[in-house]
Every structure is written in structure tokens, then in C-alpha cells.
Amino acid sequence: xxxxxxxxxxxxxxxxxxxxxxxxxxxxxxxxxxxxxxxxxxxxxxxxxxxxxxxxxxxxxxxxxxxxxxxxxxxxxxxxxxxxxxxxxxxxxxxxxxxxxxxxxxxxxxx
Amino acid sequence: xxxxxxxxxxxxxxxxxxxxxxxxxxxxxxxxxxxxxxxxxxxxxxxxxxxxxxxxxxxxxxxxxxxxxxxxxxxxxxxxxxxxxxxxxxxxxxxxxxxxxxxxxxxxxxxxxxxxxxxx
Numbered sequence: 001x002x003x004x005x006x007x008x009x010x011x012x013x014x015x016x017x018x019x020x021x022x023x024x025x026x027x028x029x030x031x032x033x034x035x036x037x038x039x040x041x042x043x044x045x046x047x048x049x050x051x052x053x054x055x056x057x058x059x060x061x062x063x064x065x066x067x068x069x070x071x072x073x074x075x076x077x078x079x080x081x082x083x084x085x086x087x088x089x090x091x092x093x094x095x096x097x098x099x100x101x102x103x104x105x106x107x108x109x110x111x
Numbered sequence: 112x113x114x115x116x117x118x119x120x121x122x123x124x125x126x127x128x129x130x131x132x133x134x135x136x137x138x139x140x141x142x143x144x145x146x147x148x149x150x151x152x153x154x155x156x157x158x159x160x161x162x163x164x165x166x167x168x169x170x171x172x173x174x175x176x177x178x179x180x181x182x183x184x185x186x187x188x189x190x191x192x193x194x195x196x197x198x199x200x201x202x203x204x205x206x207x208x209x210x211x212x213x214x215x216x217x218x219x220x221x222x223x224x225x226x227x228x229x230x231x
Contacts, residue, residue: 033216034215034217040158045222045223046208047221048218048220051217051219052217089157091158091160092216093216098172098175099162099174100160100216102157102159102160103157104157105157
């Protein structure tokens with residue numbers, strides 16, 4: 001069982017806005033550790049999408065945005081496109097494990 | 112550009128060991144700022160952190176559940192990182208990824224992944 005909880009699936013139509021939640025605890029997100037988001041299209045390696053809660057690496061469109069509050073974080077995608085269909089993972093650091101933790105991932109389906 | 116190229120797929124029997132390599136290019140491998148993190152993904156499952164190694168000083172940190180079975184090393188002369196996992200069990204069957212760690216508990220570039228299959 002993941003230390004970070006993500007819903008297993010999210011769906012939306014092209015052009016819509018979707019959000020992904022990532023719920024942690026006082027030993028990870030709530031302990032002020034940053035949250036990072038990765039996108040993994042089917043059959044490929046993950047790719048960094050958002051780092052340090054809100055920052056986008058160069059090349060990532062501003063349709064993608066992140067936020068963090070308390071023991072949770074969120075990823076939002078606006079103007080949904082077909083090639084956004086992928087698995088999305090949140091990741092942080094956990095003091096009780098003294099290591100990194102990933103959420104279980106959320107599968108995005110573009111209808 | 113930053114590239115991480117991993118070794119090919121492996122098939123191992125239970126109880127054996129496996130070593131996966133990850134050759135880095137496009138940046139200073141021994142930079143004080145960059146480590147190599149290993150992440151694995153079992154078939155149809157999510158991502159799991161395995162550990163990291165800092166080529167600058169050889170420091171390592173491993174996931175608690177793999178302590179005692181995993182060893183991470185680097186060869187700075189060839190800019191290559193290695194992850195060795197011993198006493199393999201079927202649950203170790205996974206794609207193993209190496210990734211560059213810029214030093215703030217995240218990764219920014221990933222290798223292509225190496226499938227390790229443990230089967231009798």
C-alpha cells in the first residue's frame with residue numbers, strides 16, 4: 001500500500017480540465033517535503049512533469065500545473081488532449097521510511 | 112543533452128543475482144549536485160523507489176525493504192552506475208529504471224528501463 005494515495009482513474013473529454021489528487025501524511029507532504037509529478041504514457045519510461053510542487057521543466061506546456069496544501073497535492077491539466085492519456089504519479093520523501101515514496105498512480109482516460 | 116542508457120533485459124533464476132548498468136552522458140557525472148536514483152516497476156504496477164547513489168562521493172541510500180540485498184556502485188571512469196540485486200525472488204520481476212537525481216529528492220531524466228525477469 002502506497003504512502004501517497006491517488007485515485008486509480010480519472011477521465012475527461014478533449015478540451016476539458018481534469019485534476020489529480022495526491023494525499024499524504026505528516027511524515028511526507030505534511031512534513032514540508034516537496035511533491036513531484038511524473039507522466040508515463042503506455043509502454044514508455046516516466047517523464048518529469050512538475051517539480052517542487054508547482055514548477056514545470058522546460059518543454060512542459062503551461063496546460064499542466066501543480067499545487068500543494070497541508071498533507072495533499074494536486075495536478076491539473078487544462079485543454080485536455082488525446083496524447084495526455086497516460087498514468088500520472090506523485091512522489092515525495094517520507095521521514096518514517098527515510099526514503100522516497102510514490103503514489104499508486106492515476107490512469108487518465110481521454111474520452 | 113542528458114542521456115541515460117541502460118543494459119539489456121535479463122532472465123534469472125530465484126536465488127541468483129542481477130546487475131543492471133546505466134551509462135550517463137551529457138552532463139558531469141561526478142558533479143556534487145547529481146546522483147543516480149533507481150526505481151522499479153513490476154508488471155502492471157506502480158513505481159517503487161529502490162535507492163540512490165552519488166557518484167561524487169559514493170554515498171548510497173537504499174529502500175528499507177531491499178536493505179541487505181541491493182548494492183549500488185559507480186564507475187566514474189566510464190560514467191556508469193550499477194545496481195546489483197541479490198537473492199532474487201519472483202516479486203523482483205520488474206522494469207528497473209535509472210534516473211538522474213538533481214539532489215532534491217526527485218529525478219529529471221530517465222533511462223529507457225531494463226526488464227528483469229525472475230523465473231525458475
